[in-house]
Amino acid sequence: MQKITREVLIEKAASLLNEGVVSGVLGWKQGEFAYDVTPALFTTVDELNEQFVWGDFCGANFSKYLVAHTRKTQSKVLVFLKPCDTYSFNQLLTEHRFDREKVYAVGIPCEGMADVSKVKAIAGEGITAIESTEEGLAVTTLYNDAPVVIAYEDALAERCINCKSKKHVAYDELIGEEGDVLESGRFDQVAALEAMTPDERFAFWQKELSKCIRCNACRDVCPACTCEKCVFNNPVSGAETKAPMGTFEEKMFHIIRAFHVAGRCTDCGECSRVCPQDIPLHLLNRKFIKDINTHYGEYQAGAEVGSRAPLVNYTTNDVEPGDVFERGEENA
Amino acid sequence: MCLKGVKRMRKCALANLDKLFAAIAENADLYLPVNDENGAASYKKWEEGTEMSDALNTVKSPKDFFFPQSEDLMTFKTEGKNIEITDIREESKDFVVFGVRACDVRSFDILDRVFITDPQDSYYASKREKGVIVSMACTRPTETCFCAAFGIDAAAPKGDVTTWKTEADLYLQANTEKGEKLLAALEALTEEADCAAVEAQQAKTRAIMEKLPLAGLDTEQFGGGKTKEYFDAPEWKELSQSCLGCGTCTFVCPTCQCYDIKDFNTGRGVIRYRCWDSCMYSEFTRMAHGNNRNSQLERFRQRFMHKLVYYPENNDGIFGCVGCGRCLAKCPISMNIVKVMKTLGGKKDE
Numbered sequence: 315m316q317k318i319t320r321e322v323l324i325e326k327a328a329s330l331l332n333e334g335v336v337s338g339v340l341g342w343k344q345g346e347f348a349y350d351v352t353p354a355l356f357t358t359v360d361e362l363n364e365q366f367v368w369g370d371f372c373g374a375n376f377s378k379y380l381v382a383h384t385r386k387t388q389s390k391v392l393v394f395l396k397p398c399d400t401y402s403f404n405q406l407l408t409e410h411r412f413d414r415e416k417v418y419a420v421g422i423p424c425e426g427m428a429d430v431s432k433v434k435a436i437a438g439e440g441i442t443a444i445e446s447t448e449e450g451l452a453v454t455t456l457y458n459d460a461p462v463v464i465a466y467e468d469a470l471a472e473r474c475i476n477c478k479s480k481k482h483v484a485y486d487e488l489i490g491e492e493g494d495v496l497e498s499g500r501f502d503q504v505a506a507l508e509a510m511t512p513d514e515r516f517a518f519w520q521k522e523l524s525k526c527i528r529c530n531a532c533r534d535v536c537p538a539c540t541c542e543k544c545v546f547n548n549p550v551s552g553a554e555t556k557a558p559m560g561t562f563e564e565k566m567f568h569i570i571r572a573f574h575v576a577g578r579c580t581d582c583g584e585c586s587r588v589c590p591q592d593i594p595l596h597l598l599n600r601k602f603i604k605d606i607n608t609h610y611g612e613y614q615a616g617a618e619v620g621s622r623a624p625l626v627n628y629t630t631n632d633v634e635p636g637d638v639f640e641r642g643e644e645n646a
Numbered sequence: 647m648c649l650k651g652v653k654r655m656r657k658c659a660l661a662n663l664d665k666l667f668a669a670i671a672e673n674a675d676l677y678l679p680v681n682d683e684n685g686a687a688s689y690k691k692w693e694e695g696t697e698m699s700d701a702l703n704t705v706k707s708p709k710d711f712f713f714p715q716s717e718d719l720m721t722f723k724t725e726g727k728n729i730e731i732t733d734i735r736e737e738s739k740d741f742v743v744f745g746v747r748a749c750d751v752r753s754f755d756i757l758d759r760v761f762i763t764d765p766q767d768s769y770y771a772s773k774r775e776k777g778v779i780v781s782m783a784c785t786r787p788t789e790t791c792f793c794a795a796f797g798i799d800a801a802a803p804k805g806d807v808t809t810w811k812t813e814a815d816l817y818l819q820a821n822t823e824k825g826e827k828l829l830a831a832l833e834a835l836t837e838e839a840d841c842a843a844v845e846a847q848q849a850k851t852r853a854i855m856e857k858l859p860l861a862g863l864d865t866e867q868f869g870g871g872k873t874k875e876y877f878d879a880p881e882w883k884e885l886s887q888s889c890l891g892c893g894t895c896t897f898v899c900p901t902c903q904c905y906d907i908k909d910f911n912t913g914r915g916v917i918r919y920r921c922w923d924s925c926m927y928s929e930f931t932r933m934a935h936g937n938n939r940n941s942q943l944e945r946f947r948q949r950f951m952h953k954l955v956y957y958p959e960n961n962d963g964i965f966g967c968v969g970c971g972r973c974l975a976k977c978p979i980s981m982n983i984v985k986v987m988k989t990l991g992g993k994k995d996e
Contacts, residue, residue: 347789350980352888439788531892531978547929556906557716557921588978590894592684
């Protein structure tokens with residue numbers, strides 16, 4: 315359950331709109347059901363009052379909308395940032411993807427977001443209402459006589475169970491209390507994959523990646539994937555593909571994407587959230603992050619603006635290629 | 647009393663379902679929905695021990711059986727000034743797709759009108775000929791379902807054979823010659839049945855259908871001849887603003903039928919294949935002169951105008967959507983055809 319209420323955010327947004335500080339607000343819009351929230355641009359207080367929503371299903375981050383919107387306008391836009399969103403925000407700034415002057419960032423605390431597939435797995439299909447109560451999410455369905463109450467920790471999205479930080483690393487203004495960078499178990503699953511034999515690991519990824527339908531949602535939502543023209547969309551790149559051409563082809567897409575965002579991925583987890591096939595894509599990115607931490611020293615992309623990322627920097631302490639080679643031998 | 651138009655109803659005890667599947671698989675490849683470890687269903691080939699999923703729907707629709715996501719069409723080889731073209735199609739086996747829901751069954755009619763028309767798409771047509779559709783009535787529709795808006799009865803799906811799964815039995819009814827043939831081959835495993843249990847189930851399902859949050863979704867305002875009315879609607883701007891331009895909606899959609907044809911140079915010849923394309927993609931319908939839809943607004947509008955206006959205009963008023971709800975469940979930012987219909991249609995109430 316979120317500690318900050320919708321009303322507090324609307325009040326903040328309305329005053330900034332009314333004062334003329336911003337001309338629009340990037341926020342979450344209520345959908346047809348209790349959980350199908352859509353990122354949207356609000357330009358009037360009436361729109362905010364009618365459709366703005368803040369709750370346990372507001373997981374979507376606004377990175378792509380920030381990039382697109384700031385290019386179209388000369389005025390400022392208000393964006394609400396959860397702690398994890400602030401890392402993507404900084405990373406985009408580091409890469410000069412949007413004009414900081416055009417953004418008024420309001421940090422908001424987050425208690426973790428619910429994963430609707432977990433809610434459905436517990437409460438069943440046919441959800442007609444979800445209420446956030448002290449005890450948990452009270453889910454009303456077509457097939458249960460009384461609401462099913464799900465404890466928040468049981469509905470929490472994987473990326474929120476392993477939340478890396480409740481601290482906002484960027485904002486103009488902060489609502490509520492500031493949190494801390496957390497110790498998380500986000501590399502545990504990576505360690506489990508590393509402990510597998512190469513054959514087991516290959517089988518794991520083959521099973522997962524063969525489900526890919528090449529919808530590109532992981533790429534299109536990714537704050538690190540902001541190329542003007544993606545190689546996979548470029549007919550003259552030689553790599554353009556619209557569909558998996560064979561059982562192995564789709565692996566190339568994900569391997570290339572993982573390499574492209576290595577050292578830049580903030581581990582926001584949007585890729586896994588949007589995957590229609592529930593492929594744990596974040597594990598590929600976390601493997602890179604873990605390796606970077608091991609070989610180049612602890613590094614968190616987006617923790618600050620303008621940092622020299624390990625993969626585009628040189629220090630005398632950098633890992634020797636030979637070490638990497640040896641590790642490859644060990645795993646052979 | 648029996649179902650309208652039903653000649654005879656057969657039933658098979660659920661305990662004997664495996665035997666039924668085995669009997670079908672003797673003469674044809676049998677595909678049915680199977681759950682993965684996360685409970686997500688997809689069509690898999692039946693083999694001894696395969697358990698049929700009870701999921702309402704598969705993540706990807708069954709259109710793959712007739713219109714695969716990618717499909718090799720032919721190969722070329724050049725030697726000197728000669729070009730050798732080889733039709734690489736292999737004679738496919740008869741196959742049965744089991745457990746198709748009413749919405750997905752309708753989607754085949756929609757695809758047929760595109761592919762089995764003049765000129766006929768022989769790749770699609772040959773698979774349609776080989777395939778037998780065994781549908782299964784829904785009993786637990788969910789909040790994203792809105793098939794009724796398109797005149798589909800989830801409790802009485804069409805297909806070559808219709809089935810109803812009750813607590814104890816699977817009821818089967820043939821609708822076509824293909825269906826009769828399949829049921830005739832299963833005669834020994836099924837017995838004559840009356841319709842009471844099926845009718846009771848149907849009444850229950852239909853009562854739930856009426857209570858669905860999207861029951862009563864209005865399609866009246868869409869259809870052929872509405873291009874002018876909606877094409878320049880100001881609402882497209884706001885609706886398309888949140889669209890990320892990914893292809894999820896088009897690739898989980900049972901009726902999206904657009905494809906691209908591409909050549910793959912193997913080094914020893916060229917494979918010409920086709921693959922699904924998405925009107926959401928920036929390279930969609932890119933031609934020598936460039937692209938005729940350069941903004942996401944235009945691409946987004948195309949998808950919904952096609953389903954709600956252009957398709958019915960060219961196909962006797964039939965909409966290009968079946969209300970399966972996959973796009974509602976899977977869109978990364980929860981923008982979908984229902985929101986489009988309500989926003990565009992809603993303006994009339996004001």
